[in-house]
Amino acid sequence: MDKLHRQSLVAYGEPLCETVAECPIPQGTEVLVRVRCCGVCHSDLHLQDGYFALGGDKRLDITKDRALPFTLGHEISGVVEAAGEVAEGAAIGRRVAVYPWIGCGRCAACRAGDENLCSQHRHLGIGVDGGFASHVLVPHPRYLIDYAPLSPDFAGPLMCSGLTAYSALKHLGSRAERAPVLLVGLGGVGMMGLAIARALFREPPLVADIDAQKRAAALAAGAAQAFDPADPHARKAVMAATGGVIAACDFVGSEKSLQFSTGVLGRGGKVVVTGLLGGNFSIAVAMIAIKAMTIEGTLTGTLAEARELVDIARSGKLATIPTHERPLREAQTALDDLRSGRIVGRTVLSA
Numbered sequence: 001m002d003k004l005h006r007q008s009l010v011a012y013g014e015p016l017c018e019t020v021a022e023c024p025i026p027q028g029t030e031v032l033v034r035v036r037c038c039g040v041c042h043s044d045l046h047l048q049d050g051y052f053a054l055g056g057d058k059r060l061d062i063t064k065d066r067a068l069p070f071t072l073g074h075e076i077s078g079v080v081e082a083a084g085e086v087a088e089g090a091a092i093g094r095r096v097a098v099y100p101w102i103g104c105g106r107c108a109a110c111r112a113g114d115e116n117l118c119s120q121h122r123h124l125g126i127g128v129d130g131g132f133a134s135h136v137l138v139p140h141p142r143y144l145i146d147y148a149p150l151s152p153d154f155a156g157p158l159m160c161s162g163l164t165a166y167s168a169l170k171h172l173g174s175r176a177e178r179a180p181v182l183l184v185g186l187g188g189v190g191m192m193g194l195a196i197a198r199a200l201f202r203e204p205p206l207v208a209d210i211d212a213q214k215r216a217a218a219l220a221a222g223a224a225q226a227f228d229p230a231d232p233h234a235r236k237a238v239m240a241a242t243g244g245v246i247a248a249c250d251f252v253g254s255e256k257s258l259q260f261s262t263g264v265l266g267r268g269g270k271v272v273v274t275g276l277l278g279g280n281f282s283i284a285v286a287m288i289a290i291k292a293m294t295i296e297g298t299l300t301g302t303l304a305e306a307r308e309l310v311d312i313a314r315s316g317k318l319a320t321i322p323t324h325e326r327p328l329r330e331a332q333t334a335l336d337d338l339r340s341g342r343i344v345g346r347t348v349l350s351a
């Protein structure tokens with residue numbers, strides 16, 4: 001059996017480093033997947049830090065949720081290398097994307113199909129070793145999704161940034177059919193959101209980002225109009241263009257982004273928040289009623305949504321987004337570049 005090579009988190013706030021272990025032998029329903037690609041995600045930065053910033057000096061400590069050394073990485077595509085004796089359908093050599101948001105299977109959330117919301121979860125790369133590695137152990141073949149004819153560096157990121165964007169857009173419901181949606185924040189998730197919105201909705205979306213390069217990339221990818229939320233006239237410009245937005249996604253999740261997203265809503269409007277950048281948000285409570293406003297959070301997406309999204313992508317409806325592939329050993333540099341905000345599009349590590 002091969003050795004398991006990993007870029008491991010060995011201490012919070014410290015660079016990843018290579019660790020080598022024995023490759024696990026899958027038991028029962030388990031499947032061992034040889035990693036082909038694993039996307040790098042903003043949440044990996046929070047996991048490496050060991051906390052989420054909640055605004056002011058407040059932090060949500062997340063260091064208790066996993067044992068170190070730990071393998072990050074939850075946007076995995078690869079090839080089935082070995083399977084337990086009752087892992088049905090896990091044919092050796094099958095090329096698959098791995099749904100990482102795996103729940104306990106027993107709680108109310110899991111029984112409703114919301115494994116991504118399970119509080120006793122086994123999320124890959126979050127609570128259980130993930131894909132910044134040569135191999136990943138998956139508890140059941142039901143989490144494997146065929147992705148051909150897509151490329152592996154496109155299929156992996158569909159499991160987090162793509163799924164997060166897709167689920168957020170679905171949570172906009174029928175509002176998204178009535179007028180162009182507004183997508184705030186054009187990082188990896190936002191650019192996926194743009195591609196998916198182009199595939200799902202009749203009218204191209206409006207976008208907003210403080211980075212001119214990202215706005216230009218979004219316009220080139222088919223956004224109808226781009227706004228700079230840092231521009232003091234941006235709110236008026238959005239209101240003039242739309243008469244008030246009724247469906248928005250906040251892919252940033254900061255005080256400023258949510259102020260902007262809620263500030264441009266028209267009556268009956270809704271903002272779905274997926275971003276985790278941090279900060280505090282306050283609003284005049286009366287405005288919630290006066291504007292008949294909905295603010296809803298989503299966290300990644302369900303296994304069913306992941307399958308729907310891969311189906312949409314496989315049908316060729318989804319534009320690929322710029323993806324930069326680098327070797328697994330450069331995992332830390334990739335995280336550093338992501339943290340600096342220098343990245344346009346996605347980065348994937350190839351094992």
Ligand SMILES: [Zn+2]
Binds near residue numbers: 042043074160161
């Ligand atoms: Zn992610």
Ligand SMILES: [Zn+2]
Binds near residue numbers: 103104111115119120
């Ligand atoms: Zn559960």
